[in-house]
Amino acid sequence: MVTSLRPKPGPVRSYRFPRFTDQILPSGIHLIIAPVAKLPVVTVLVIVDAGSANDPAGREGAAALTAGTLLEGTAHLNGAELAEMFERLGTSVESGADWDSAFVKITMLSERLDEAVTLLGQVLSEPGFPEREVERLKAERLAEILQLETEPRGLADEKFSEFLYSPVSRYSRPDEGSAESVSALSRADVEQFYRARYRTGSTTVIVVGDVSVNNTRTLVEKAFQDWASGSASGQQLIATARTSQKSVHIVDKQDAPQSELRVGHVGLPRNNPDFFPTLVMNAVLGGLFGSRINLNLREARGYTYGASSYYDWRRGPGPFVVSTAVESEVTAPALREIFLEIERIRSDRISEEELSLARDYLDGVFPIRYETTAAIASALASLVIYGLPADYYDAYRAQIRSVSIDDVLEAARAHLHPNELQTVVVGDAKVIRDSVGALEIGELWVHES
Incomplete structure (x- = not known):
């Protein structure tokens, strides 16, 4: 029998962001x-x-x-x-x-x-x-x-x-x-x-x-010599949650064969000092194809073609979201697994293999993101918009590599809040309401679409 092995990666090439x-x-x-x-x-x-x-x-x-x-x-x-x-x-x-x-x-x-x-x-x-x-x-x-x-x-x-x-x-x-x-x-x-x-x-x-x-x-x-001088006045940004208690909102789409699921809570601003540990933690949880949530819902249970999680990084605290679509009949089981995965990454240390997969991906794709003048310009814009240090891109890969298993556990415990999770399901209420309600993952509300 002939077997094949994945070739070993070569040494990591150095990368330097263009000088500016x-x-x-x-x-x-x-x-x-x-x-x-x-x-x-x-x-x-x-x-x-x-x-x-x-x-x-x-x-x-x-x-x-x-x-x-x-x-x-x-x-x-x-x-x-x-x-x-x-x-x-x-x-x-x-x-x-x-x-x-x-x-x-x-x-x-x-x-x-x-x-x-x-x-x-x-x-x-x-x-x-x-x-x-x-x-x-x-x-x-x-x-x-x-x-x-x-x-x-x-x-x-x-x-x-x-x-x-x-x-x-x-x-x-x-x-x-x-x-x-x-x-x-x-x-x-x-x-x-x-x-x-x-x-x-x-x-x-x-x-x-x-x-x-x-x-x-x-x-x-x-x-730009004729442009109006001065600066725009500051405006206070309010990004507080509607409630600190878990809630479930079903948006009724009658006869819908699938349910669109969103689970999450208010996340972090982009300049949070835990950005890198949180980035790696989310990669393990739901940020990669080989992440826990996707492997669970897609590969192990066959509930969906894909499931993911992400932090929507903004100046203010954007949302943390788990997103997927499943057949109506497995809406409740899928939600249960999402909640379990969030709890699991907060409870137990991830494996060395999971850490390596996340860090290798985030490190490896980084340089190829900035191969055009437009991509470099957008990267420089992020420095300005989010107040990032001038050496951010030169230090990025080292920052990713420095994240440890303990850092991931600390980030999960600090920045994932199971007791505050809000759940939104767009689907057929008559099919999914009872089974979703039986999960007891928050007060249940049903809305017309």
Whole structure:
């Protein structure tokens, strides 16, 4: 009989994140430049402290709508003309907003850098916010919400946040807004949000690629010279849980053959000092294909095609979530196994093999994440958004390798809270209600979808 063995890995190659300069311009703009001359390509990423966490109450979705409308025209160019100019320069361009920041990103050949950055300066310093385009993007978002309400996976994600966070928390509502809040938005709201948040002192410009530091600084200073100075005012973020007691929420989808499951609690902010032990701990629990939750629910019991857990890292405490979909008949058994796995990783030390698998994966995939100018720019943006140290990427692999079995156990006990777990099930209530209720994993509520 012929057998084969997995080849032994070679020695770990050293990795060094590209060098970069970091400076504050007289205008207040934070400028980061990373010369990477492998190819004649440059990415310029502008991030602004104008993420969805800053949406005004009742106007949730303003950040996303403002960022999306930036590319729909300037004071002197309509949307079609602006798109054509970027296209003539061979420039890819996109804009958007997440919880913590808004961004505009362009990538082009280095020979087109001057023209492209000049055009980018116009986009950011004198946007037109055409009424027609504002209404079009609103309509697109409202159509997405209608579709989401019919799709169990997206509905489960949205309802989990709603039931997890206090109603006064911005995190309890979708980052791009609800049907009610988006419908209420107007062009005036977009312009007001822009004037309040889009300022030089709240902006970082990141340039990565085939560039020189001095020429790039001069170019950025000139391109953004007409932008409003000053910094956006701070806004308090509330990220408290709706309840400290376990609860179960069934969102009824009549005749649904499957149940979408979400189990979790309020997690950690990105700059928590236990980030690395928690990252490794979650990899063992549900962050990898070979993790405990996936091997249990998929391989051992055949309940699902895949199950995972993750911490949604944000400036504020984002959620810790276990996510999967199972047939309706095994909803309760699947939930029971999820709860047992969370308890198990808090009770017993993981094995050396599990630790090695998690660390090898997190260490091994790290360098290949930063092979393009756009990826390097996004990595540098994370340093700014989350206040990470300048040597974070150089030290990352050593930090992962330093996590021990005891560190994982301590992280699990400190940052997994079984008594606070919130459970959301989107499925057929008449099929699953009794069996889920019999688990006694929290007060049971049933909601219409």
